[in-house]
Amino acid sequence: VQLAESGGGLVQAGESLKVSCVLSGGTTFNGYAMAWFRQVPGQSREFVASISGSGRDTAYANSVEGRFTISRDNGKNTGYLQMDDLKPEDTAVYYCAALYRGLYAYRDGYTYWGQGTQVTVSS
Numbered sequence: 001v002q003l004a005e006s007g008g009g010l011v012q013a014g015e016s017l018k019v020s021c022v023l024s025g026g027t028t029f030n031g032y033a034m035a036w037f038r039q040v041p042g043q044s045r046e047f048v049a050s051i052s053g054s055g056r057d058t059a060y061a062n063s064v065e066g067r068f069t070i071s072r073d074n075g076k077n078t079g080y081l082q083m084d085d086l087k088p089e090d091t092a093v094y095y096c097a098a099l100y101r102g103l104y105a106y107r108d109g110y111t112y113w114g115q116g117t118q119v120t121v122s123s
Contacts, residue, residue, distance in 0.1 A: 001024070001025050003097070003098060006021075010120045018082045021080070022077055023078075023098055027100070029077045030053040030054060032101075033053060033106050034079040035105075035110055036079075036097070039095065039116075040092045047107050048064055048081070050070065052103060055072050059105040064090075067085045086119075089121075090119065092119060093116040094118075095114055095116045
């Protein structure tokens, strides 16, 4: 299984950005829960959001709830993270993750990881 993120970049505070993650090399895409994590240099990786295989179950970190929206298109093997009202503290490398257990939006236990995409929010 391979995950490839795209869509990171530099934005100003208050703006929006959408990152994408394509899964390849696996079995049926809806068999995987998907998640986004982020990491700042010198800090541990933190959970941001997750979504079940069907898309019906989602979970968010308190710090992003109400501003970020996770979604997926099972026909395109792609997951998304829409980030609105971005803040400088959202600056991090964002990683896509997958788990071959799609029933719920799990917050941990992910086994497949992408290389990450940088998101920088200026004040």
